[in-house]
Amino acid sequence: MQMTSKIESFVMHCGEMGSRWGFNRTIGQMYGLMIIMPEPLSATTLSETLNISRGNVSMGIKELQSWRLVQVHHIPGDRKDYYGPAGSIWEMAQRVFEERRKREMDPTLSLLRATILDEPANEQEAYAQEKMREIHDLLETITHWAAELQTMSPEKLNTLMKLGAGVGKVLDMKAKLLSDSSRK
Amino acid sequence: MQMTSKIESFVMHCGEMGSRWGFNRTIGQMYGLMIIMPEPLSATTLSETLNISRGNVSMGIKELQSWRLVQVHHIPGDRKDYYGPAGSIWEMAQRVFEERRKREMDPTLSLLRATILDEPANEQEAYAQEKMREIHDLLETITHWAAELQTMSPEKLNTLMKLGAGVGKVLDMKAKLLSDSSRK
């Protein structure tokens, strides 16, 4: 399957950014191609279009599936698997965030929890544990927040984000309302 | 400088997570050690404590400085440089977020902007450009939002995060207030 130059440059860019997004070059390319093609693609098409070995495509799809980013499609009378992106662009972004949070924060959180429980053996350890507690509390706050943002619909999230710094004002407003009502 | 086992396991963990956080193993270890030691450390101490070559420490510090995560200290009468973490845990997290956003989203945003401007050459390109526009709009919204969160003080951010899903309710309340006032 031939790529036009615009499509090719997008796909190659996804490859270059791939490792920053949490996967590797070929996985980035595969995912980029799936996103901008209107129809799902077979593993063989991915392999030929991107000049990637068939085996590598198989491994890449497995990885993308572990991120819940691809959906398998079937065509009646055809036994091949066809792969396309799972969900809207918003949903994809949510999943990438969610997966990354899990991989980047959860292991640290559990190490910190375990370490903080122990009594400090000396002055230096007391300081270290204090710092660990600070990091722990921050990560926990972020985790809770992220979990709650996850439950919001894309539309509501979008409203919230577009509101931007306005959130600060809304908070002030809320604080004012509360103090008014407590005053009475 | 000897590390107690608790401190060592934290530092090693920072090393293992380092690459997920955007730097490499030794840089993660160096930063972890700086965070939990109450006093700034010299490059030589870092090198000896972590069993890392002096040259590698120098490169690592440069990298951490590019993230604005370390602060250089001087001791009167001593010409060595001593390195410690820059700012509070909250500020560190903000900087890591900010830098990663820059590295992960800005290049994509400019590629997309440029590609979308061109007229599509055919049906397939029209679809591809439509998808790119969707991604572009999402990244732009996130970028704006992140920029505005950056301007909030850690305390306010903390309040906002602790509020969590409550934000949804505050939004509803705001919507209600607006519709009430427009109705009158």
Next chain:
DNA sequence: ATAAAGTTTCAGAAATTTCTGAAACTTTAT
């Protein structure tokens, strides 16, 4: 000006990650 104490750079070595392609496996149709 010199030398001592320190830092940085960078070519090549070491370690790690990614990729290939052949073999093993699975599924489906007949």
Next chain:
DNA sequence: ATAAAGTTTCAGAAATTTCTGAAACTTTAT
């Protein structure tokens, strides 16, 4: 039961990233 069409696995090759350590450089004190 067999074979065709497909997928997955995995050992080793290739590519990439990280690290070392020696040489070059910089700063400071005298």
